[in-house]
Amino acid sequence: MKLIVDSAQRYAKMRAHTATHLLHAALGKIFPTTKQAGSLVDSDLLRFDFYADRLLNEQELAQLERVINQMIYYACEVSTLELSLEEAQKLGAKMFFEEKYGDIVRVVQVKNIHIDEVAPEVQAYFDGYGAMLSQELCGGTHVANTKDIGAFSIVSQEAVASGIKRLTALTGPRVLEKLEKQTSMLGDLVNILEVKSFAQLSEKAQKLTKTLEECQSQLQTMESKVIKAELLSGDKKSDQYFEIILKVASDLNFKTVGAEAKSLFLGKSVLLYNDLGNFIILGKAGVSAKQLAQQVALKGGGNDVQIQGRDENVLKLYN
Ligand SMILES: [Zn+2]
Incomplete structure (x- = not known):
């Protein structure tokens, strides 16, 4: 053997x-x-x-x-x-x-x-x-x-x-x-792809990829709309540092929130935050975002235009 x-x-x-x-x-x-x-x-x-x-x-x-x-x-x-x-x-x-x-x-x-x-x-x-x-x-x-x-x-x-x-x-x-x-x-x-033969696989995969891309793009458009509406109609406050202080829903994409806020609130000092402690600070002419963050003692990263991060102190300060 x-x-x-x-x-x-x-x-x-x-x-x-x-x-x-x-x-x-x-x-x-x-x-x-x-x-x-x-x-x-x-x-x-x-x-x-x-x-x-x-x-x-x-x-x-x-x-x-x-x-x-x-x-x-x-x-x-x-x-x-x-x-x-x-x-x-x-x-x-x-x-x-x-x-x-x-x-x-x-x-x-x-x-x-x-x-x-x-x-x-x-x-x-x-x-x-x-x-x-x-x-x-x-x-x-x-x-x-x-x-x-x-x-x-x-x-x-x-x-x-x-x-x-x-x-x-x-x-x-x-x-x-x-x-x-x-x-x-x-x-x-x-x-898995519910077709009848191997020959139909690539056509089906291409269709699905295209559908997925369309859905993602629609989702982004809708997300932007929802965020814009929330930024415009949300209950805003202000204090000695920020002209606009706004708490946003924590299920919104915070990155998109920042991008939309930048164009909507151009020229104003802004603090946006959510219940998770995520925050975005937008600076304006004469007061950089970095200076504002230092003044309210929030720790984050970014530049003179925008500082973002996660710091639960934002909830103690503004909630
Ligand atoms: Zn040989």
């Missing part, structure tokens, strides 16, 4: 490893001078770090996935060669110059043996590759044919260090698991 599990795991790692070579080759078409900065191969999971000064955009990510899945679908042959280091260099095999190699090295090649049979629209995916899709110095174990990888799907992209980006991807059955999860999530959304 253990042997079966081990061999299944080994195979899952081989799928991820061969896919790593395909990814390395395909990335080279987007970043011609990129190099591998690190790599992790697990069961149907791979992580590939590479040198690049920017992240890939959505289009490039989709293109990477497409070309690698085409390489898988078109059953390309994976073979190994034992060569002298010099011969491998002549072939142009990818290698790490920092690493010490022996006299004889192992080169893993991925060849598109169907290059002449593939339809022109598919050939476009392989444009610039030729029959040799990838060749890399490598001592690891690989699947014999890219079709054994099954499928390839990128799950994330991130910046891991200065100039180094990381792609994480799945192969084989884990791609199907990801698809199943996503399909189930879309199914939940179909129920």
Whole structure:
């Protein structure tokens, strides 16, 4: 039993490893001078770090996935060669110059043996590759044919260090698991948004967003009206510091209260407060809001035009 599990795991790692070579080759078409900065191969999971000064955009990510899945679908042959280091260099095999190699090295090649049979629209995916899709110095174990990888799907992209980006991807059955999860999530959304099919989801989401924006804008307009009415008709007092002292309902948006008061009571010294102890002081020509706040000993922040804050002393002073 253990042997079966081990061999299944080994195979899952081989799928991820061969896919790593395909990814390395395909990335080279987007970043011609990129190099591998690190790599992790697990069961149907791979992580590939590479040198690049920017992240890939959505289009490039989709293109990477497409070309690698085409390489898988078109059953390309994976073979190994034992060569002298010099011969491998002549072939142009990818290698790490920092690493010490022996006299004889192992080169893993991925060849598109169907290059002449593939339809022109598919050939476009392989444009610039030729029959040799990838060749890399490598001592690891690989699947014999890219079709054994099954499928390839990128799950994330991130910046891991200065100039180094990381792609994480799945192969084989884990791609199907990801698809199943996503399909189930879309199914939940179909129920929540009350539509009949996946195809209607984005249209419904757009409609809802638009409705929400309209509601928010209507709400703001109504809120402004209510606040204006309250500011105009509210029971105002005054004292030696403020020409207008007004207590407003505590469920009104206090920020909007301040904005409306500024234009309604322009040129007057004003104190607005609510039952929660929130206050706004508006200064006027000759007496800044800061001075007024100091005079009545209320603590808040702001500038010469407006000081706002929360200080329960305002209730002791004016309630
Ligand atoms: Zn390798």
